[in-house]
């Protein structure tokens with residue numbers, strides 16, 4: 452789905468401060484309503500396009516603003532602080548934009564990057580299938596080479612932005628390996644089925660994407676055919692993990708904000724909740740983890756900016772730390788709010804549901820721990 456040309460007369464989101472202003476003006480006050488409706492208004496997509504929020508890390512000649520990855524993280528943190536559903540859309544859009552800018556041909560870059568940078572087209576990434584989540588080696592969607600290009604067959608599911616995206620980056624099996632394909636939404640054989648009732652990030656426009664004899668030209672293949680299973684998939688998921696790490700820090704910050712306000716107003720006996728030591732202990736743990744999580748993703752972002760391959764492990768660690776911290780502190784935030792925290796009156800129930808999702812997507816906590824431990828053993832080998 453496309454939107455009209457952005458005017459770009461609005462303030463551009465180029466750093467944490469401008470992102471915070473954008474979120475305050477367009478997202479924070481409506482995030483609970485987005486969550487309840489399981490949808491986002493058209494006006495928000497237009498505002499995001501006008502603010503240059505979709506892919507500011509792309510270079511100016513690609514339509515972006517050349518924002519560094521460390522800064523991009525802080526922008527995604529601020530958006531995640533306001534609404535994890537909106538940040539999820541930015542995450543998958545960032546992953547696809549990054550993959551095309553990094554591995555696309557000249558023609559693919561010219562065709563797609565200005566569209567993605569401007570927000571005229573939104574992107575989604577299709578890796579998961581009912582039978583293939585963490586284990587991408589089980590991907591069953593096939594890509595068959597023909598005289599005219601490729602034919603894709605299979606079903607991708609839990610696709611963030613799937614209800615709306617104009618471009619899908621689809622990972623499919625070509626014989627013994629897995630390759631990546633750029634699939635426009637209007638390709639014949641693409642079938643979109645919305646998914647409702649998901650636990651968290653309810654407004655992230657999830658869908659199942661069916662590919663039924665979907666015919667594509669040769670230009671659909673992104674990167675060399677035997678390449679995706681390695682660098683392209685790993686690099687693209689790394690970018691998603693980075694965004695989720697930052698967004699998870701945003702959730703912890705949001706928990707802290709909500710708890711500071713609530714405990715200041717709520718009385719038990721003659722005391723404000725904020726004056727109780729057990730409450731202060733929880734607040735201190737939130738402050739400590741939000742600070743640590745921020746330092747971890749900023750470190751990973753700086754490594755990306757300097758082209759240091761260590762960023763991959765730094766990003767795993769940042770995402771593992773931040774997503775588990777978000778789940779822990781969102782549970783405590785509900786606890787601190789008591790029954791008020793269980794209803795729609797306060798945002799902490801939404802944080803609680805959204806934070807759980809962060810422990811599952813872009814590499815579950817179990818996969819993160821296995822990967823981090825494996826690297827530790829490799830490093831300790833003589």
Ligand SMILES: Cc1cc2nc3c(=O)[nH]c(=O)nc-3n(C[C@H](O)[C@H](O)[C@H](O)COP(=O)(O)OP(=O)(O)OC[C@H]3O[C@@H](n4cnc5c(N)ncnc54)[C@H](O)[C@@H]3O)c2cc1C
Pocket residue numbers: 543575576577578579581583584585586608609610611612649651652657808811812813814815816817818821
């Ligand atoms: C809200 C939401 C949005 C999503 N958006 C997208 C999207 O945009 N695009 C996309 O492609 N996918 C998306 N997904 C899917 C997501 O990437 C997968 O859910 C994730 O990769 C985990 O796969 P799975 O759910 O199949 O779980 P499985 O891989 O089946 O794992 C089930 C459980 O077993 C554990 N486990 C798996 N392997 C091991 C192991 N070796 N050792 C120990 N434990 C293990 C896992 O950690 C998990 O706890 C989304 C999911 C959700 C919930």
